[in-house]
Amino acid sequence: MELEMTLTFVFEAISSLLLLALLHVYYRNYKAIKAKFTLGLLVFAALLLLQNIVGMNYRFTMMNFYNIEAAAGVALIRGIETVALAVLLYISWE
Numbered sequence: 001m002e003l004e005m006t007l008t009f010v011f012e013a014i015s016s017l018l019l020l021a022l023l024h025v026y027y028r029n030y031k032a033i034k035a036k037f038t039l040g041l042l043v044f045a046a047l048l049l050l051q052n053i054v055g056m057n058y059r060f061t062m063m064n065f066y067n068i069e070a071a072a073g074v075a076l077i078r079g080i081e082t083v084a085l086a087v088l089l090y091i092s093w094e
Helices: 002-033 036-061 068-093
Strands: none
Touching: 002 036, 002 068
16 A cells, blocks of 8 residues: 555655646736636645645644555556646646
8 A cells, every 4th residue: 555655645745736837827828818718727736735735734644544445546547647647737838
């Protein structure tokens, strides 16, 4: 379980960095365009970043309460999220 929990934390940390970059892109676009859609993307990325930060905090404070059977699934879900955010950042950056 230790490996899965470490992978989950690493994926959350990488996702947080990707979300910070997305926030930068969306903020820059919002300043230029002032569209509600862009503001929505900005809020969405900020809330997703908050979710990742809270998740990383729980990895440390409540690790003893996590279910061993669920650890691999959570790591897989966080890995997929990280890949999805990387693709979104790649597309948004241009």
